[in-house]
Amino acid sequence: MTKKTRLLLKAAGCAGALLLALGVAAPAPARAEVRIDITKGVVEPLPIAITSFAGAGGREAQVGSDISKVVAADLERSGLFRPLDPKGFLQTPDQLRSGEPRYQDWRAVGAQALVAGNTTAMGDGRMKVDFRLWDVAAGQYMQGLSYTATADSWRRIAHIVADAIYKRLTGEEGYFDTRIVYVAESGPANARKKQLAIMDQDGENHQFLTDGKNLVLTPRFSPATQEITYMSYFNKKPRVYLFNIDSGRQEVLGDFVGMTFAPRFSPDGNKVIMSMAQNGNTDIYALDLRTRRQTQLTDSPGIDTGPSYSPDGQRIVFESDRGGSQQLYIMNADGSGPKRLTFGEGRYGTPVWSPRGDLIAFTRQRGSNFALGVIRPDGTGERILTESFHVEGPTWAPNGRVLSFFRDVPAGDGRGRSAKLYTIDVTGANERRVITPLDGSDPAWSPLIP
Amino acid sequence: MRIKYLSLIAAVALVAACETAPKDAGNASGNGAATQSSIRPGSQEDLVVNVGDRVFFGLDRYDLAPEARATLDRQSSWLKQYPNVTVTIEGHADERGTREYNLALGERRANSVKNYLVAGGINASRVKVISYGKEKPAVLGSNEASWAQNRRGVTVVD
Numbered sequence: 001m002t003k004k005t006r007l008l009l010k011a012a013g014c015a016g017a018l019l020l021a022l023g024v025a026a027p028a029p030a031r032a033e034v035r036i037d038i039t040k041g042v043v044e045p046l047p048i049a050i051t052s053f054a055g056a057g058g059r060e061a062q063v064g065s066d067i068s069k070v071v072a073a074d075l076e077r078s079g080l081f082r083p084l085d086p087k088g089f090l091q092t093p094d095q096l097r098s099g100e101p102r103y104q105d106w107r108a109v110g111a112q113a114l115v116a117g118n119t120t121a122m123g124d125g126r127m128k129v130d131f132r133l134w135d136v137a138a139g140q141y142m143q144g145l146s147y148t149a150t151a152d153s154w155r156r157i158a159h160i161v162a163d164a165i166y167k168r169l170t171g172e173e174g175y176f177d178t179r180i181v182y183v184a185e186s187g188p189a190n191a192r193k194k195q196l197a198i199m200d201q202d203g204e205n206h207q208f209l210t211d212g213k214n215l216v217l218t219p220r221f222s223p224a225t226q227e228i229t230y231m232s233y234f235n236k237k238p239r240v241y242l243f244n245i246d247s248g249r250q251e252v253l254g255d256f257v258g259m260t261f262a263p264r265f266s267p268d269g270n271k272v273i274m275s276m277a278q279n280g281n282t283d284i285y286a287l288d289l290r291t292r293r294q295t296q297l298t299d300s301p302g303i304d305t306g307p308s309y310s311p312d313g314q315r316i317v318f319e320s321d322r323g324g325s326q327q328l329y330i331m332n333a334d335g336s337g338p339k340r341l342t343f344g345e346g347r348y349g350t351p352v353w354s355p356r357g358d359l360i361a362f363t364r365q366r367g368s369n370f371a372l373g374v375i376r377p378d379g380t381g382e383r384i385l386t387e388s389f390h391v392e393g394p395t396w397a398p399n400g401r402v403l404s405f406f407r408d409v410p411a412g413d414g415r416g417r418s419a420k421l422y423t424i425d426v427t428g429a430n431e432r433r434v435i436t437p438l439d440g441s442d443p444a445w446s447p448l449i450p
Numbered sequence: 451m452r453i454k455y456l457s458l459i460a461a462v463a464l465v466a467a468c469e470t471a472p473k474d475a476g477n478a479s480g481n482g483a484a485t486q487s488s489i490r491p492g493s494q495e496d497l498v499v500n501v502g503d504r505v506f507f508g509l510d511r512y513d514l515a516p517e518a519r520a521t522l523d524r525q526s527s528w529l530k531q532y533p534n535v536t537v538t539i540e541g542h543a544d545e546r547g548t549r550e551y552n553l554a555l556g557e558r559r560a561n562s563v564k565n566y567l568v569a570g571g572i573n574a575s576r577v578k579v580i581s582y583g584k585e586k587p588a589v590l591g592s593n594e595a596s597w598a599q600n601r602r603g604v605t606v607v608d
Contacts, residue, residue, distance in 0.1 A: 280561035
């Protein structure tokens with residue numbers, strides 16, 4: 001696959017344009033241009049030159065330089081781009097600001113795409129960041145955009161710029177202007193301290209949301225990204241809670257006699273779906289956040305948990321052992337018409353529907369290993385992305401192309417294990433650690449920040 | 451059998467550690483072992499040392515083996531002896547399961563214990579349940595011996 005891709009790339013390069021798209025059935029674009037087709041598995045990362053966004057000088061120069069570094073880091077981490085070392089660049093950012101690129105100078109350093117940017121102070125405390133993108137081999141301008149924001153939000157601007165570049169060159173929505181909420185873990189394995197923590201998707205702007213006095217599990221974002229639903233053992237009563245990120249306000253959700261857990265928002269943000277366990281039986285309930293009405297959706301004597309809505313809100317995938325072993329099922333949003341989705345060997349859990357709707361990610365246990373996989377909602381196309389002693393809890397980036405999850409690795413002292421966060425492409429390629437101050441588990445990726 | 455023996459040793463060690471508290475310094479003639487007389491009747495220590503506070507479950511199971519039933523029969527008698535004692539049954543799972551399934555499984559196990567005690571004549575209002583899933587292993591280690599000790603229901607005096 002890789003070899004074939006590279007050959008096609010070379011052929012496209014000889015034609016003078018960087019058409020990286022491999023789709024043969026799709027009509028050719030009117031004008032061939034640099035483009036990455038990320039639906040085809042492993043592709044050779046696109047060499048891209050990102051020049052400094054430093055402006056005229058002073059504070060903006062530092063911010064501008066930092067912005068271009070964050071843009072480059074985002075694009076590099078996607079596995080689809082290879083930012084080139086600016087030390088080798090022949091044309092200066094100043095020369096690019098005042099005129100056209102000297103394409104031959106950028107071809108000489110191996111760049112196929114070129115990004116230049118500028119940062120200017122507005123005088124009112126805000127700053128303006130603009131950038132331009134060129135197709136080096138074709139020798140043509142592709143895109144230019146401008147953003148104005150307060151100076152302290154420069155990281156968000158950098159992620160927004162990276163998303164624009166990603167979208168222009170792949171045709172897919174970006175996912176860099178997002179956050180991840182997760183459970184930060186510390187202390188010995190038999191007395192683990194667990195806190196909610198939130199960070200940008202690249203690990204920056206990290207902050208703890210809870211103090212660790214109460215055991216907390218499975219945080220998940222609301223579609224508006226301002227609220228988190230999670231499970232807490234506050235007062236030794238394990239229940240599903242709602243946490244408002246801005247106000248810090250927390251409230252218990254619903255009035256259930258038994259333990260509630262495994263919460264997730266509906267795509268419109270109006271409901272939280274969850275499990276309730278009582279007398280040894282676990283069923284799925286939906287709680288309407290506006291009316292606070294609780295609706296029971298399943299009524300099997302088994303364990304029904306891990307519910308996740310389809311992006312249109314019409315269906316729910318969940319896990320159940322009603323058939324004897326833990327498997328995935330899909331039902332209508334009102335609980336009717338449950339149908340078994342998985343029939344493979346082993347056990348399937350933690351299903352989560354892709355924001356694109358095309359796939360459902362899951363954790364699978366087979367033999368002595370855990371694996372992460374995806375399957376189409378019609379039950380076809382099951383694929384394993386990664387497998388090890390223990391991987392669990394997939395969550396989708398908003399573009400449905402990247403997932404985050406956690407993996408237990410042997411702890412340094414040889415006793416017990418410690419959990420770390422990772423990301424991986426839906427193809428199974430480009431697995432990366434997400435660096436966190438403490439151990440981490442139960443990641444949940446936010447939608448794009450509105 | 452061996453597992454039960456080990457946990458009992460651990461429990462005795464725990465109690466012995468408690469007994470090193472200064473207020474018991476007067477009882478210096480003993481050989482260091484915890485004695486029946488130093489354990490407050492109806493306490494958690496009493497339950498652990500003289501009755502057995504926990505039962506174990508098979509892989510992905512929540513039914514009670516004969517040995518577990520014998521332990522719970524002793525717990526029933528003990529609870530009848532101390533009618534003012536109320537307890538919480540903690541249900542636990544080993545690490546070889548997904549988080550949410552294990553929460554549900556722990557709740558099943560805790561209820562198996564509760565139901566057995568209630569069937570044995572203990573008033574249901576004296577027995578609460580809580581599941582910790584795989585969050586609080588009793589024993590560290592990623593092997594079958596450790597997992598077997600972590601798949602448990604533990605009776606805790608409130």
